[in-house]
Each structure stands twice: as C-alpha cells, then as structure tokens.
Amino acid sequence: MAEIEVNVEGSGPVRVAAGATLLDVAAAAKVEDALVARRGDLLVDLTAPARKGETVAFLSYEDEEARAVFRHTASHILAHALTDLYPGVKLAIGPATADGFYYDLDPSAPLSDEDLPRLEERMRELAAADLALERDEVSKREARKLFAGNPYKLELVDEIPDKKVVVYRQGDFFDLCLGPHLPSTGYVKTLKLTAVAGAYWRGDERNDMLTRVYGTAYRKPEELELHLARIEEAKRRDHRTLGRDLALFSIAEDRGPGLVYWHPGGAFVRDRVEIFWKEEHVKRGYELVATPHIARARLFETSGHFHYFLDHMYTFEVDAIPYVLKPMNCPMHVAIYKSRLHSYRELPIRYAELGTVYRKERSGTLHGLLRVRGFTQDDGHIFCTPEQLVDELCGCVDLARYLLHTFGFTSYDVELSASDPKRPQDYAGTAEEWARAEEALAETLARLELPYARMEGEAIFYGPKIDFQIYDALGRKWQGPTIQFDFNLPHRFGVKYVGADGAEHQCYMIHRAMLGSLERFFGTLLEHHAGVFPPWLAPVQLRLIPVNKDAVPYALELAEKLRAAGLRADVDESDGKLAAKIRTGELAKIPYLGVIGKREREAGTVALRRHGGEDLGPVPLERLIAAFQKAAADKAAAVALESGAAKS
RNA sequence: GCCGGCGUAGCUCAGCGGGCCAGAGCAGCUGAUUUGUAAUCAGCAGGUCGCGGGUUCGAGUCCCGCCGCCGGCUCCA
Structure with missing residues (x-):
C-alpha cells in the first residue's frame, strides 16, 4: 500500500x-x-x-483557535438538540464567543430558561453518541433545497460567492457552516447552557428578533466549575450590589430610573475624584468653567445635534421658547470661547468642566451607574491651531492614562474609531480632512507607543476619536476616556482665531472626557476595587475597634486625635465580641481595622489589620499617622508601614 | 425600544394546582452580656405582596395592561 x-x-x-x-x-x-x-x-x-x-x-485545547473550534462544535450540538426537541425551529447562526458559544434561532414557540435543562440533557446524549462531523460540499441549488423554508440560511447561501457551499453533518442533523469542526461530538465532554436572550437577525434592529441560546463548553468538569465560580465571584463585585450594601448610592423607580442619588459614602469618594481631577487639570493648563443645566434648544440646533438626537433629549418650553436639558457641554464651551476674539498667541485654550448632562436613554439600555440618564461628564474642550493638534491630543491621552493608572486601572483597551469610507455622506468634513485627522490620532498613539485597535466605521459623524475601553466585573466593555476630534462644531459655530497674518482662521477642536462620566467611572472603580477603596479615596480609612467597653472612651479619644491629623477614622462602639465587630468592619469593606485594648493603650499602639485579614501587628501611633498621611498624599493603593513596625 | 425572565419587610428569600399564608434569617430598636481578630442571647417593631384593571363568594397566588429590575440585542452626541 x-x-x-x-x-x-x-x-x-x-x-x-x-x-x-x-x-x-x-x-x-x-x-x-x-x-x-x-x-x-x-x-x-x-x-x-x-x-x-x-x-x-x-x-x-491550549490554543485559543482550537478552543474556538471546540465551542463552535458545541454550538452545532446545541443546534442539533434544538431541532430534535423543537421541530420547526429555524436556525440562523451559531458561532463561538470569547468563552463559550451561542446559537440564534427563530423558535416555533417562545423559549425560556426552563427549556435549558432539557436541551442540555439532549446535548449530552448527542455528545455521548459520539457522532462524526462530516464535511460535505454541495451545490447552491442543492443547498437551497436542503434549507428550504429557512429564510436565514437561504439568505446566507445566496451571499456565498462560491458555487459550492459547505455543509456539516452529524447524524441526521446538518448545518450550513464553513467549519472547521472537531472530528466528532464526543469531544465535547462538559457543557452548560447559560442563558436565553433575544438578538436581532444580523444585528440589525429592523430585522426579526431571534432567540439566542448561550452556552459554554469545556474539556473537563473542573474547568467548567472554575468558570462558573469566576462568574459567581464577579457577581459579588457588582457595583449595584456593593453600592447598596455599602450605602454609596441609590437609583429608584419612584425617583426616576437612571437618575443617581449619591449617598454620603459615594459622594465622599466622588468628591475626592473631583478634587484630584480639578487639580490635575489646572496643573495641565486647563481653565475651569461652569455652565447651566438647561439651554435654548437653538444652541443644539446650531450644533446639529437637535435634529439627530431629538428623541434622546428632554425638551420643554420657557415662555413659549423651546429649551432642552443639556445633553452635552460643547456648545456652552464654544459660547464661552466665542465671547471675544482670540489671537493665535492664546492658543491652545483648554476649558474643563464637570458638566452634568441628561440624555433620554432607551429603557432597556439602563444599567446601574454604567448607563444612566443623568450624569456628569468630566468634560473638556481644546481650541487649537492645526499645528498644535497632535501635541494636544498627546496631552489628552497622557492625562487619561495618568488618571486611570492613579485610580488603579491597569487593564483597558485603546481604540481608534475611524470613518467608514463607504459612507462619506454620513460625515461632516471632507475625505481629505478625515484622512488628516485620523492620521493625527494615529500619530498620537504611535508617539506614545500605545497599542490600539483601529475600528473602521466606528467614528462619530463629526470626527474620529480615541476611546479607552474599560471593563466591568463580568468583563463587559464600557467606554471610559474618550478623545474626539471635531470638524463639525468649529464650522457650524464659526469658531475662529486671528492668525499671525491678521486673518481669521478656523479653530481645530478636541472634545475629551478623561474618565468618561463620574457615574460610570465610579461604578467601574467600585468593581475594580471590589468595594475596598484605596486609603486616599475611602470614606473611612480606619475603624477603631475597642476590645471591650472599657476601651471605648480611649478609642473615641484616639479617633479624635487621628481625625485632627487628617485621617478618616471612626469607632465601632457597639456591644458584642471583638470577632463580631471585626466581621462588621470587614463587611463594610473598610480598608483598615485597628483593634484597641489595654495592651495597645499602654503601649501607645494600634493593632492594625488590613481588609481581608492581613495582620499588620501593633503600630505606634506616630507611625500610623505618618503612614496614612503618606498613603493619602501619594494616592497609594495601600498604607506602607516602615519595616520594624510590626515589632514595636 | 426589542426578546426572555423576575418584582413578597431595608437586605436575602419561603409562601404546592386561589380559602387562618402574610412568614423566616440578617439588618434596625430595647434589654441582658464586656467579650483580643469574620456572627453572644432574648424580646420588640417592620410589608397597599411593583402599579392599575379583570375573573371569582374569595387573589400575594389566575388573566390583561403598565412601570421597573435582571440577562442579552440594538443604540450611546
């Protein structure tokens, strides 16, 4: 042979x-x-x-691409089970995702979570049967016959440029699919269906709403358990839960969905963020401005937003004149700029404002603090000459990065959103201007050696932008800092400067939010730290816990002394055992707990314990105060005690 | 906005196919206890069962509408 x-x-x-x-x-x-x-x-x-x-x-399985194939085959097993259990379902598409897979379908009857165990059971049977997956090439005509009655598959078949289309078969099930696949269903040992949700056919809301079944598949049950445990852990970090449990903020139906009430704890942290933000902006040559919450609608007609975003604005009338709750701060800043003539010598001019705006977001999109209807943008607008553009953009990116890092964010993704060359009519500005602006943004990121993904067609109508994408506890992506170049406003409002030649020139304009919004930023910050804020942000940095009633007066006296030294300290005066008070302090996620008893009183120390249980030993008062002061001044993640502190 | 699920005390939840089913734990308050690193004990108080209709002799429970929340999709100046 x-x-x-x-x-x-x-x-x-x-x-x-x-x-x-x-x-x-x-x-x-x-x-x-x-x-x-x-x-x-x-x-x-x-x-x-x-x-x-x-x-x-x-x-x-160690290769990501192979894992994707693994999960893609799992999605075929799901589709197989669906057709077995629910005759009449019309399958659409079913790809692998980052950590699982899904299948979109048009169900014969509504599908709900209650169907999942049955489906899972059938999937396990199909996996146990170890059906071979066979690749088959058929003509388009044949394919149309195979998928007759399924408009989704037919649409896909029609779009395939080749004469032949690929069909994968397993047992009596077949699906239109390019592959590749695992050799047989028996490879998929461990799987779990996690959710059923809705999804538009081809991601377009004008199309049919399909049903999406989500699942995940692993090689071994232990890996699945680990995955599910990670999700459970992430849920414990959910800012909505933490926000309520730690009394940081609230949002309630009877006060209006998407409208945030900042309770003392949350407001304290927010205030620290604002103080830091303002200091840093002033340091970097920004001038702080402040503008009203409402404005004549005309302002936004001029900007071009009124027409485009009318449905998303809160409108009302004052003396029969249309007004809006401001959905953005830009026209206000432009108005301040335009209040007098500006020489090229003054540029760049940088205005910054913590500007509260209101947007009527669709009800289904609201999400805790991360998507709300009233929020404060840490907004800023830079007016500059074309020559200054890249330097200014660099300054923005640098500031965004600096702020994120100071707050402890180390993982985020940077995206450059460019125009879609196929839709030039959707954009303000000429193709040439766009090319130059996109080039300037790319140059900025290159100069700062920041890796980024180029997102074609993701630009806003008025210009390309750089976004920092940050992630919540469950790995969902949210737009954080954003730096946007704007062709539109300078033109529409006639934003100009007088050049060296004595003539008027159009300004270049940058919109930028370095945190995004205070609400969203706070939400992700809360999740990032799992509720335990670093000492410079924590509303209470140190809780003193008297071991018994006798130690209470001394603890109160000590707390007063610490507060006088600028520390934020309180005392647990409640009855009960030390262990109970420790537990209360731990649940309140106070970063440091200090136990006070006879021993500490006599030695002039505090028995310090970090959130989570780390014993930092008895720390002399002077050293304790200095350490907290330094941690606050440095915006450090933790209090640093000099070596030997534990031995005193 | 769309699809699916859910909505009972501040929180977590129980309440089977409608009738002594308005309950528990935690938190709160009161009292006892004085405790050395993640829950001391007892008592008290607390709910228009999301809202509005309907079916029924009777609705937390069944039906309809609305609102909100959760997951996802779409959108996000």
Missing part, C-alpha cells in the same frame, strides 16, 4: 498510508491532544485527507 510523507510541525515528518486523514497523521506523530489542524493559514478538520509532502500543525 502506498505511503505518503507529511511534515508535522514540532515533531517532524511521519509516513502514513495514502488516503489517510490528518487524524491518522496526528496518531502517527503521537500528537494525542489535537483538536484541529493548521494547513498554511487555514484551519482544517482532522478528518480531512492528508496531502503528500504537506506541512501541518496540530492545535490542542
């Missing part, structure tokens, strides 16, 4: 019988954990025939 040689990356050439599959090649090369193979740039099924003299690489 003829043999062929195949070169396997990482283990060299192997010989297999002609007609052998890549699965045979993997076996010959003693690669045991292969899920899929890579041939050139393409991932191919292990069941594909090996080719004489070719080089292939085998990918295991």
Whole structure:
C-alpha cells in the first residue's frame, strides 16, 4: 500500500498510508491532544485527507483557535438538540464567543430558561453518541433545497460567492457552516447552557428578533466549575450590589430610573475624584468653567445635534421658547470661547468642566451607574491651531492614562474609531480632512507607543476619536476616556482665531472626557476595587475597634486625635465580641481595622489589620499617622508601614 | 425600544394546582452580656405582596395592561 510523507510541525515528518486523514497523521506523530489542524493559514478538520509532502500543525485545547473550534462544535450540538426537541425551529447562526458559544434561532414557540435543562440533557446524549462531523460540499441549488423554508440560511447561501457551499453533518442533523469542526461530538465532554436572550437577525434592529441560546463548553468538569465560580465571584463585585450594601448610592423607580442619588459614602469618594481631577487639570493648563443645566434648544440646533438626537433629549418650553436639558457641554464651551476674539498667541485654550448632562436613554439600555440618564461628564474642550493638534491630543491621552493608572486601572483597551469610507455622506468634513485627522490620532498613539485597535466605521459623524475601553466585573466593555476630534462644531459655530497674518482662521477642536462620566467611572472603580477603596479615596480609612467597653472612651479619644491629623477614622462602639465587630468592619469593606485594648493603650499602639485579614501587628501611633498621611498624599493603593513596625 | 425572565419587610428569600399564608434569617430598636481578630442571647417593631384593571363568594397566588429590575440585542452626541 502506498505511503505518503507529511511534515508535522514540532515533531517532524511521519509516513502514513495514502488516503489517510490528518487524524491518522496526528496518531502517527503521537500528537494525542489535537483538536484541529493548521494547513498554511487555514484551519482544517482532522478528518480531512492528508496531502503528500504537506506541512501541518496540530492545535490542542491550549490554543485559543482550537478552543474556538471546540465551542463552535458545541454550538452545532446545541443546534442539533434544538431541532430534535423543537421541530420547526429555524436556525440562523451559531458561532463561538470569547468563552463559550451561542446559537440564534427563530423558535416555533417562545423559549425560556426552563427549556435549558432539557436541551442540555439532549446535548449530552448527542455528545455521548459520539457522532462524526462530516464535511460535505454541495451545490447552491442543492443547498437551497436542503434549507428550504429557512429564510436565514437561504439568505446566507445566496451571499456565498462560491458555487459550492459547505455543509456539516452529524447524524441526521446538518448545518450550513464553513467549519472547521472537531472530528466528532464526543469531544465535547462538559457543557452548560447559560442563558436565553433575544438578538436581532444580523444585528440589525429592523430585522426579526431571534432567540439566542448561550452556552459554554469545556474539556473537563473542573474547568467548567472554575468558570462558573469566576462568574459567581464577579457577581459579588457588582457595583449595584456593593453600592447598596455599602450605602454609596441609590437609583429608584419612584425617583426616576437612571437618575443617581449619591449617598454620603459615594459622594465622599466622588468628591475626592473631583478634587484630584480639578487639580490635575489646572496643573495641565486647563481653565475651569461652569455652565447651566438647561439651554435654548437653538444652541443644539446650531450644533446639529437637535435634529439627530431629538428623541434622546428632554425638551420643554420657557415662555413659549423651546429649551432642552443639556445633553452635552460643547456648545456652552464654544459660547464661552466665542465671547471675544482670540489671537493665535492664546492658543491652545483648554476649558474643563464637570458638566452634568441628561440624555433620554432607551429603557432597556439602563444599567446601574454604567448607563444612566443623568450624569456628569468630566468634560473638556481644546481650541487649537492645526499645528498644535497632535501635541494636544498627546496631552489628552497622557492625562487619561495618568488618571486611570492613579485610580488603579491597569487593564483597558485603546481604540481608534475611524470613518467608514463607504459612507462619506454620513460625515461632516471632507475625505481629505478625515484622512488628516485620523492620521493625527494615529500619530498620537504611535508617539506614545500605545497599542490600539483601529475600528473602521466606528467614528462619530463629526470626527474620529480615541476611546479607552474599560471593563466591568463580568468583563463587559464600557467606554471610559474618550478623545474626539471635531470638524463639525468649529464650522457650524464659526469658531475662529486671528492668525499671525491678521486673518481669521478656523479653530481645530478636541472634545475629551478623561474618565468618561463620574457615574460610570465610579461604578467601574467600585468593581475594580471590589468595594475596598484605596486609603486616599475611602470614606473611612480606619475603624477603631475597642476590645471591650472599657476601651471605648480611649478609642473615641484616639479617633479624635487621628481625625485632627487628617485621617478618616471612626469607632465601632457597639456591644458584642471583638470577632463580631471585626466581621462588621470587614463587611463594610473598610480598608483598615485597628483593634484597641489595654495592651495597645499602654503601649501607645494600634493593632492594625488590613481588609481581608492581613495582620499588620501593633503600630505606634506616630507611625500610623505618618503612614496614612503618606498613603493619602501619594494616592497609594495601600498604607506602607516602615519595616520594624510590626515589632514595636 | 426589542426578546426572555423576575418584582413578597431595608437586605436575602419561603409562601404546592386561589380559602387562618402574610412568614423566616440578617439588618434596625430595647434589654441582658464586656467579650483580643469574620456572627453572644432574648424580646420588640417592620410589608397597599411593583402599579392599575379583570375573573371569582374569595387573589400575594389566575388573566390583561403598565412601570421597573435582571440577562442579552440594538443604540450611546
């Protein structure tokens, strides 16, 4: 029998019988954990025939691409189970996601969470049956016959440029799919369906609303358990829960959804954020301004937003004149700029304001502090000359980065949102201007050596932008800092400066929010720290816990002394055992607890304990005060005690 | 806005197919206890069962509408 040689990356050439599959090649090369193979740039099924003299690489579960294939096959098993259990469902699409998969379908009857156990059970049966997945190429005509009655698949078939389309089969189930797939359903040992949700066909709200079933699949049950445990842990960090439990803020239906009430604790942290923000802006050459919450609608007609965002604005009349609750601060800042002539010598001019704005967000989009209807933008507008643009953009990016890092954010993604060349009519400004502006943003990021993703077609109508995407506890992405170039406003409002030549020139204008909004930023900050704020932000930095009633007067006296030294300290005066008070302090997520008893009183120390249980030992008062003062001044993540503190 | 789910005390939740089902724990208050690093004990108080209709002799429970929340989609100047 003829043999062929195949070169396997990482283990060299192997010989297999002609007609052998890549699965045979993997076996010959003693690669045991292969899920899929890579041939050139393409991932191919292990069941594909090996080719004489070719080089292939085998990918295991450790490779992200192979995991995606693994989950994609899981989505086929889901689709199979759906068609088995609910005859008449029309399948749409079912890809792998970052940590799972989903399948979109048009159900014959509404599907709910209660259907998931049944579906899961059927999926396990299908996996246990270890059905082979077979790749099959059919003509379009045949495909149309196969998917007759399913408008979604037919639409996809029609869009495939090739004459042939690929169909994968497992048992009596088949699906339109490019693959690749695992060799058989038996590979998918552990799976879980997590949610059923709605999703528009092709992501367009003008299309049918389909039902999406989400799931995840792992190799081993332990991995699934770990995944589910991580989600549970993340839920404990949810800012909505923490916000209520720690009495930081509230939002209630009877006061209006999406409208935030800042309670003393939350307001304290917010105030610290604002103080820091203002100091830093002034340091960097910004001038603080303040503008009203309402304005004549005309202002936003001029800006071009009124028409575009009318449905999202709160409008009313004053003396029969249309007004709006301001949805943004830009026209106000432009108005201040325009109140007199400006020379090129004055530029750049940087205005900043913690400006509260109101936007009528769709009800289904509200989400705790992260998406609200009334919020305070840490807004700023820079008016500059074309020559100053890149320097100013750099200043913004640098400030955003500095603020994020100071608040402890180390993971975020940077995106450059560019225009969609296919829709030039949707944008203000000429193609040439856009190219220059996008170039300026790219140059900025290059100069600061900041890695970023270019997002084509994600720009706003008035200009390209740089966004910092931050993540909540569950890994959902939210826009944080944003730096936007604007072609539109300077033009519409006639924002000019007098140049060296004595003539008027159009200003370049940058919109920028360095935190995004105080609400959203606070929400993510809260989740990031899991409710335990660093000492410079924490409303209470240190709680003194008297071991018994006798120690209370001394603890109160001590707290007074600490407060006089600028520390934020309180005392747990309640009855009960020390352990109970420790527990209360831990649940209140106060960063430091200090136990006071006879021993400490006599030694002039505090038995310090960090949130979470770390024992920092007895710390002399002077050292304690100095350490907290320094931590606050440095905006440090933790209080640093000099070595030896624990021994005193 | 759309799809699905949910809405009982400040919080977490129980309340089977409508009838002594308005309950528990925590938190709160009062009292006892004085405690050395994640829950001392007892008592008291606390709810228009989201809102509005309807069905029924009778609705927290069934039906309809609305509002809100949760998950997702869409949107996000």
